[in-house]
Amino acid sequence: MSEQAVTAQSEDFSRWYNEIVYRADLAAPSPVRGCVIIKPYGYEIWEGIKGGLDRRFKATGHQNAYFPLFIPESYIKREAQHVEGFSPELAVVTHAGGKELEEPLVVRPTSETVIGEAFSDWIQSYRDLPLLINQWANVVRWELRTRPFLRTAEFLWQEGHTAHATHDEAEEETLQMLDIYADFAVEDAAIPVIKGEKSRMERFAGALRTYTIEAMMRDKRALQSGTSHNLGQNFAKAFDIRYLAENNAQAYCWTTSWGLSTRMVGAVVMTHGDDKGLRLPPKLAPYQVVIVPIYRKDDQKPLVMETVNRLESQISAAGIRVHVDRREGQSPGFKFNDWEMRGVPVRVEIGPKDVQNNNAVLARRDILGREGKQFVSQDGIEDALEALLNAIQANLLEDARAFRDRHISDVAAYDEMRQVVEGGGWARAWWNGSDEDELAVKDETGATIRCFPFEQPGGTGFCVKTGQPAQKVALFAKAY
């Protein structure tokens, strides 16, 4: 790791992002174009995300299962819009076992089709419904341009797939899962998100409706951070997912799917990070607390380390993830910078003076310098840390929320919208345009409709593009 400072966010945000990802040791380049190696520190963040979501899925009655990586090519083609949406980015296996396959196998870009096929076997009766399944998996989408975590050719995610007896139940499920994503984002990742519905253009290939949570990154670009789709009966009809109702009549199921990916790791980096590196929300931080021992000469070392070891077990026993930096070659100053780069929420410094005074220095990552430092007694340090971690979690959320709200503007005129978007902000405007109008906006301003927020101002207005009366407002932004 180089010891030079990273590129400032203000200077070149995307360069900043790449440097942070590699220098904070989240990921490493892979031999295959568009793929990355997720290193342990990055993977632990993902594990935190998995844990937070999985708990919520289970609590709402979902079960995990696993479906094959390979999908017969013909499956993908069964739902018309689905093929059209995914064909360009499929990786296809044509040979295996030294022979050409009779039917090529697609490496799954998503699993609606295989799971739909399975569901049609599993579901016979209304008594089998609802069927609530989730899988943790890798998927492949051969994207033209990739960036670590934000868009890679292969990525990790969870995809939920459910089947229901009625449209309303499916809709309820779709919205419930969006709520779960939003709750996770806000509570665990400290990322404020806006819930809303996607426009027709941005809808999932084959869905009736797509809902999204949208987050604002530190460069003010929007990141779609999780989506939930009401698939209607489209996949049920393509894969013959039917059930026998109470009245002894056959009916097609109503299905949903919803996913959240390793992109969320990128969201955490870009929502909270600053020029010193990552700032991890305590709930997702692999290490919530790092202890840096400080000693001048070898004779001080045993004394300091004795205290450090004692505090380590004391803090760990309180359920706080703590790490002691026992590296010999580096100075404390180096370690301070290193852990700031890696975004550890709280640093504990223990030196000879602290040993003598039964003290410890706590330094918080979200407030750098003297202002963020405090001296506490070693007795009950775990309580002080607990409180501090909570405060940091809350502060990161508040910080991100304030930043976001500062950069969303209501606009009435098209020129105004163009201005806002050019300045990097998000524009909220009345909309009743067509697909063509939406495309035109993208061409002319670079912004897309991120969503029609659930939270609407009420009343009606005039479309920012067509000038016609409009029923709802849309959120426009440049997106990742």
Next chain:
RNA sequence: CGGGGCGUGGCGCAGCCCGGUAGCGCGCACGGUUUGGGUCCGUGAGGUCCCCGGUUCGAAUCCGGGCGCCCCGACCA
């Protein structure tokens, strides 16, 4: 697929124009020094100079061809 750039120890680069012992910074190993905000000094390990062909006594350098990667655009979780 259009437009630009680049391939030289693990990483970042210089050398190429004008052919002649392959260099620098970081990192790594060892020894010492230092340690409360990125210590300093010394010693050392580490290279098919992207690949193939050509010119030449001699090619990282010149010529021809190929491959790969990065950035910008269109596509996208």
